[in-house]
Amino acid sequence: MAADNDFVKEITKKSVDFSAWYVDVVRKAELADYSPMKGMMVIRPYGYEVWELLRDQLDRMFKETGHRNAYFPLFIPESFLQKEAEHVEGFAPEVAWVTSGGGEVLEERLAVRPTSEAIICSMYAKWVKSWRDLPLLYNQWANVVRWEKVTRLFLRTTEFLWQEGHTVHATAEEAEEETLRMLGIYRRLAEEYLAIPVVTGRKSDSEKFAGAVRTYAIEMLMPDGKALQAGTSHNLGQNFAKAFNIRYESREQKLEYAWQTSWGSTTRLVGALVMTHGDDSGLVLPPRVAPVQAVIVPISAGNWRETVLLHAQRLLDELKAAGVRAHLDDRDTFTPGWKYADWEMRGVPLRVEVGPKDIDKHQAVLVSRVDRKKSFVPWDGLAAEVKRQLEAIQGELYARALAFRDANTHDARSYAELRDAMAGGRGFIRCGWCGGRDCEAKVKADTSATIRVILDPPPPGFDACVACGGKAAHAVLFAKSY
RNA sequence: CGGGGCGUAGCGCAGCCUGGUCAGCGCGCCUGCCUUGGGAGCAGGAGGUCGGUAGUUCAAAUCUACUCGCCCCGACCA
Secondary structure, X not given: XXXXXXXXXXXXXXXXOHHHHHHHHHHHOOOEEEOOOOOOEEEOHHHHHHHHHHHHHHHHHHHHOOOXXXXXXXXXXXXXXXXXXXXXXXXXXXXEXXXXXXXXEEEEEEEEOOOOHHHHHHHHHHHOOEHHHOOEEEEEEEXXXXXXXXXXXXXXXXXXXXXXXXXXXOOHHHHHHHHHHHHHHHHHHHHHHOOOOOEEEEOOHHHOOOOOOEEEEEEEEOOOOOEXXXXXXXXXXXXXXXXXXXXXXXXXXXXXXXXXXXEEEEOHHHHHHHHHHOEOOEOOOOHHHOOOOEEEEEOOOOOOOOOHHHHHHHHHHHHHHOOOOEEEOOOOOOOHHHHHHHXXXXXXXXXXXXXXXXXHHOEEEEEEOOOOOEEEEEOOOHHHHHHHHHHHHHHHHHHHHHHHHHHOEEEOOOHHHHHHHHHOOOOEEEEEEOOOHHHHHHHHHHHOOEEEEEOOOOOXXXXXXXXXXXXXXXXXXXXXXX
């Protein structure tokens, strides 16, 4: 093997073939596997546990901001989908249709929801009567289906899990406020829990959600220099209210169309975690979303079940009592070295080793997944030290990802600079944009980069459009996207 | 949906060009002994309709056609 620390085998090197590495890690760490159904994956328990952890954080933040969960039907009658013109046009190409049921051909075919605006708005039209009913702040945890041509584990699958928030407000201002509030929650999830820095901002018209007035997104920069849209928040204005007749009577006794938002994030976030933090040894999970935060590996010797294991068990109890998601690997069929590699591949942030030597000294050995740095910690106060190190690892991972993002964010003052950047290591490219669709399309055609977000407030110094040289209306972030 | 690549045991692969002891290797798995501080050792053993279908042939993992799936690069999307 090439390097001293090259302990995990069977995984393609991240630096050699990023895509192959990604698939290897997802499958070897048992996050997910391919299913017999093309383009659809099975999320295995370990991967689902990661999803549950980040989902629980989102759910908590939703509830703290007054949102409630509800559930709407999987099927949407075609006529409902067609009520909002841009919406149906945007989604039609990737809708899966149900055309028969119970052995009979249906009179009207049913869409398997690609998103639920249509079915939810039809209900909102019934429920919203008065200004006193507003705001209506609902969220749904569900699966959706989009018939994608090309799929990738977690990043783009035919079926995926997500949450979709759908809110109704009395005024445009409240709707915009809600749209930005939820964007902020996505940012918090990404930065505080997933340890992934994001850029937030508004989408250009060509990139916005079908049927929205304004779309905002959080964008992450992946190690291969491509951007990943990791959460979107839409201000729907009155588009759907008018299409579905969602009206309320105001304080002034006037019948008004309501203002709406919708916002979503998906299991794609798990893929973002893998790509951002993983290394040649496999997965690296930020402690706050790691199903196992600390794994105890007993160093067995002689009748270890009567000696070492008892101490290991006691430490496990202590860690659990302190609120650490800890696991004791008491399998006797594997050597310690094998277990080290195994748990590293699964991304467990902290390893706790206990062996005969440690028992003599009343200590344990802590090893960080990030840099394999060892520390020898007395049993007394071990749980506190584990928690401290887990927080430190959380911070290190964020700092590392932020440093990468910053090192790969470049300014382009000319078209040549933009083209050079995209031809090289790619990354986030900041530049001026006149706001014209033609200029946006030209950049995409020449470099395959698209506007990820419009920067607000605009950083200074981007006065000219990178494509046409005309006066810039915005400073934008270009990148090639997933 | 275009261009390219790959499907052989749970995983990773060789064999294919030039059809004929090619059903093989490493890891893993099972049994036993012995071990255990970075994927231990020895001995024995189980496991595969060579992605699928149809052809060519005395004979197909190998040649041909079709088909399914996965990966990569583009166009479309969370």
